Amino acid sequence: MVIVNSTTEPLIDQITNPDTWATWLDSFQEWLQSDVFILDTLICLGIILVAATVARPLATRPQKQFQILIERESRFSVLDRLWQSARDISYPGIWLLLLWISVLVTESWGITNTSLVITTSLLAAWVIIESATILVSSHFWSRTIAISAWLLAALNILGILDPTIAFLDGVSFSLGQATISVLTIMQALVTLGILLWLSAIAGQITESKLKSARNLSPSIQVLTIKFMRISLSAIAFIMALAIVGVDLTAFAVVGGAVGVGIGFGLQKIFANLISGFILLMDKSIKPGDVIVVADYYGRVDALTARYVSVTTRDGVEHLIPNEELIINRVENWSHSHNLLRLRQIVGVHYKADVHKAIALCKEAAAETPRILDDPAPNCLMKEFGDSSVNLELRYWINDPMNGRANVTSDLLLRIWDKFHEHNIEIPYPQRDLHLRSSDIGELPRER
Structure with a gap:
């Protein structure tokens, strides 16, 4: 089969020339007759x-x-x-x-x-x-x-x-003063793929070493891993272009357009990226923290370049954009310490011994495993309610990541048992209805 040399005339002219196609077709038919059939x-x-x-x-x-x-x-x-x-x-x-x-x-x-x-x-x-x-x-x-x-x-x-x-x-095109061919692009892609693969292996090894370092906080570990991955990818890209002989100054031609595209089209993405770095650097949120943001409450599982993964007690994983954690109010129950005070309203009957009820509430709190002895639980008389005397039991825990509902349930069950044991009545809402005879009027008599 005859192969036309691309150096004798421009490649586009060869492809669009009918004589070239006729020559290729004749060569193909000759090859079929002499070698195939x-x-x-x-x-x-x-x-x-x-x-x-x-x-x-x-x-x-x-x-x-x-x-x-x-x-x-x-x-x-x-x-x-x-x-x-x-x-x-x-x-x-x-x-x-x-x-x-x-x-x-x-x-x-x-x-x-x-x-x-x-x-x-x-x-x-x-x-x-x-x-x-x-x-x-x-x-x-x-x-x-x-x-x-x-x-x-x-x-x-x-x-x-x-x-x-x-x-x-x-097959080539011009980019500024540089001429880039399809072969150059393919070589760059192959080289980039190899370098990215090697950088991924190096990143995994370094990441495992960083995670095993006990003297580094989780935020510093995540920040270092992110910076390392971005740096390795950028180095791989630059090395790939340099290996295939591409002049990096040629990309200055499209630098302005890329900057405009980033400024408008990728505005939110880069806002989340920068917000993620701010969160990691100021250590306000880190993996393992228990946070409340908007309607979401849960444990921070991971901080990525775009979002924070928060898993609720129901097992639902919420991916919250980093920017929301910067511009919105966030409750972090474990930012500087893990201590968290909880409050529980307990109502008792007006005829009950309030002093005894307060003592029983404190005993129940002291017997609940997750409630701390220091600071000690305290029970106060809160108010005279419509149907009950309302007490407020205040207690502390140091593991909010393990949930609040379970410790509250355990506490209320112990209070329930102690009240029944000591005949402390827990009232329910009651209403007394008084009827005056003058409002009813005289009822008709039966004949």
Whole structure:
């Protein structure tokens, strides 16, 4: 097949030139007649199809066995990826084995087996690459690396790698004073992907070290991890451009447009990002704090670049934008300490011994496990209500992250038991209705 050299004339002119297409079509037809539609090639293509058909049922049993191992060893990530890779290459591996046998047989029979050898090489490249990607834990990156590497291997096996590189290098555009080709972009993407993968590994190792450091507070740990990830990503991006030879000053042309886009389109995103850094630096909110913001009450599980994850006692996770925590009023029950005072109204009958009721409330509070002895619980006579004498029991806890309702319930049950034990009556609302005879009038008599 004739390949037109992109250096003889502009690439766009070649593609839009009808004579070029006619030349390519004639070369393709000539190749079909001389290399494809011949007996040896048709025999090899038939062998390839038969081998693919036979390999399918043969691969069923090992695939089931590997699936059992995957389900059994799912808790171990390395073994899980190993068995998944083995399951995925079972079919192409058996197909490859049959093709290798076919190559030996056709060579012994003197059959021209170029297509069979090419197919075997392509399949072998895929099996090897698929096996090597077990080292990559991310499914997305594993697929991306496998497909990209196999495409390069396929172009090299078919002998068209250099022409393809020349073609991609010929498609270019200008950015300022720099000329950027499609090949340069692809090289930058590949290099960026590798560097981002390496930076992710380095980030995970550093993150595990930081989380194990006891002398660092949770806020400093989160702030350091965020800054490290952003820095590693920026360094990877700059290094990728520098490796492929892109002049970084060329991006100054689009710097103004990007700045305007950030100022308007990404305004809220960057507001949340900056708010997140402020929260981490002033340590006003950190993982593990119990906060109340607007209608949300719960424990702070994580601080991210855009939001704060707050999980309520019901198990509902709320993702609150960082900006809301900056501009709105926030109650942090564990900012500087974990002490929290709770209040509970208890009503007793007007005929009850109020002094005894107050003493029983204090005893019940002292016996409740989570209520602190220091500061000691206190019970005050609050008011004379419509149906009861209202007492207010005040008590302290130092673990608000474990909830309030459970400790209040435990306390009220103990008060209930003590009141019944000492005949302290808990009243319920009553109303006395007085009827005057003059308002009713004389009732009619029955005849």
